[in-house]
Amino acid sequence: MIVEIQFKNPLLKAFLADAEHLELYKQYCRTPNDCIKKMINDRFVQFYIRIRAVAYFSKIIHYTARHFDIERRKYDQRYVLNLDSTGNESKNGNNEGSITLKELIVDESATKSFYEQIEDDLEQHIQNPNLYKAIISLNERQKQILYLSFIINYSDTEISKKLNVTQQAITKSKNNALAKVRRMIDA
Amino acid sequence: MIKEYISPLELLELLRPKIKKELYQTDAKYREDLEQEIIMKILEGLRTKKFHSIPTFFELVEKEKQPK
Numbered sequence: 001m002i003v004e005i006q007f008k009n010p011l012l013k014a015f016l017a018d019a020e021h022l023e024l025y026k027q028y029c030r031t032p033n034d035c036i037k038k039m040i041n042d043r044f045v046q047f048y049i050r051i052r053a054v055a056y057f058s059k060i061i062h063y064t065a066r067h068f069d070i071e072r073r074k075y076d077q078r079y080v081l082n083l084d085s086t087g088n089e090s091k092n093g094n095n096e097g098s099i100t101l102k103e104l105i106v107d108e109s110a111t112k113s114f115y116e117q118i119e120d121d122l123e124q125h126i127q128n129p130n131l132y133k134a135i136i137s138l139n140e141r142q143k144q145i146l147y148l149s150f151i152i153n154y155s156d157t158e159i160s161k162k163l164n165v166t167q168q169a170i171t172k173s174k175n176n177a178l179a180k181v182r183r184m185i186d187a
Numbered sequence: 188m189i190k191e192y193i194s195p196l197e198l199l200e201l202l203r204p205k206i207k208k209e210l211y212q213t214d215a216k217y218r219e220d221l222e223q224e225i226i227m228k229i230l231e232g233l234r235t236k237k238f239h240s241i242p243t244f245f246e247l248v249e250k251e252k253q254p255k
Contacts, residue, residue, distance in 0.1 A: 007251050015244070037245070044244035049192040052238050057198065057229050058205050064228045065209035068221050
């Protein structure tokens with residue numbers, strides 16, 4: 001007896017592609033009985049559920065991955081860690097000892113910066129004797145402003161913040177001091 | 188229940204290539220987290236998911252024999 005095994009249904013085709021299943025089915029076609037029928041049915045259910053499970057969980061994996069990325073991006077946006085990153089993004093994860101950006105922030109509320117704590121005067125930076133004479137004739141405030149401006153290289157605005165006056169006042173007294181120095185040298 | 192037909196470990200092994208593929212679309216440093224998340228989701232699904240309307244082999248064979 002020739003067994004008809006040319007099925008179009010891909011499920012049946014795949015199921016019977018297994019030699020064991022095919023043998024069972026052939027046997028059933030030759031001598032149909034409930035025992036073999038039950039065996040085939042059991043095998044088929046198992047086979048079928050495996051396929052359904054793989055398909056189902058493949059989708060779950062895909063959506064879990066997408067969801068995970070979306071959540072992570074949301075988290076990154078809300079809790080920005082720019083300051084905790086190191087300036088030059090090193091990807092090998094070996095960040096020990098490198099400086100994070102937050103350590104580079106200047107503490108503007110600090111009353112004295114590192115440079116100012118060094119006992120240092122403007123006139124100690126002067127070599128020209130004429131200029132030196134002119135400088136020491138300035139008052140303390142003018143010297144301080146010139147020091148901050150030319151030795152430390154602060155802008156007028158930065159100096160004004162430090163001394164708690166307006167930037168215009170700083171510019172004005174700086175210009176006055178410079179004019180005075182020029183007069184003294186020219187004289 | 189799915190568990191009666193396929194063991195979780197076997198299923199995970201079958202799904203391993205798919206998981207790997209999905210891991211590559213995220214940042215390298217988050218891959219382990221994502222893998223855990225995925226495996227958790229799968230185990231959860233194994234516990235809860237039920238497939239309905241499972242056809243029997245002979246139903247499909249009968250359908251095949253019917254003239255279109």
